[in-house]
């Protein structure tokens with residue numbers, strides 16, 4: 012799924028590089044040219060989504076502007092100690108945020124449906140829970156564990 016996502020964005024960038032201005036500006040902030048780096052890391056709207064998801068870190072979250080590419084950001088994503096469940100959740104966080112942003116972006120473009128950062132955060136948590144369904148570790152947990160335990164889980168990571 013991730014490779015497909017990267018492939019589609021790269022295709023858009025490649026088309027723009029050839030002079031086909033399909034989506035010259037980011038539809039989430041309408042302030043910058045859309046690129047993978049902008050859309051997933053540097054967009055002010057996306058930054059507010061990251062801030063919302065990682066708010067328990069109290070500002071100690073990774074500075075997204077330190078990364079020029081999504082790949083370098085993903086490679087630098089910190090590993091954590093903790094239960095297998097916590098490690099699995101944390102490992103999925105950057106991918107699920109990026110996926111949620113991609114869905115939010117596509118809904119603006121193709122459905123005219125715009126969300127605020129809090130709505131994207133909530134959808135991120137729902138996607139995360141669904142993605143965990145393939146992991147046997149989720150069987151011992153409830154969605155409320157993820158929602159109500161999020162702050163402690165993330166603070167334990169930070």
Ligand SMILES: [Zn+2]
Pocket residue numbers: 037038039040041042043049050053054055056
């Ligand atoms: Zn933007």
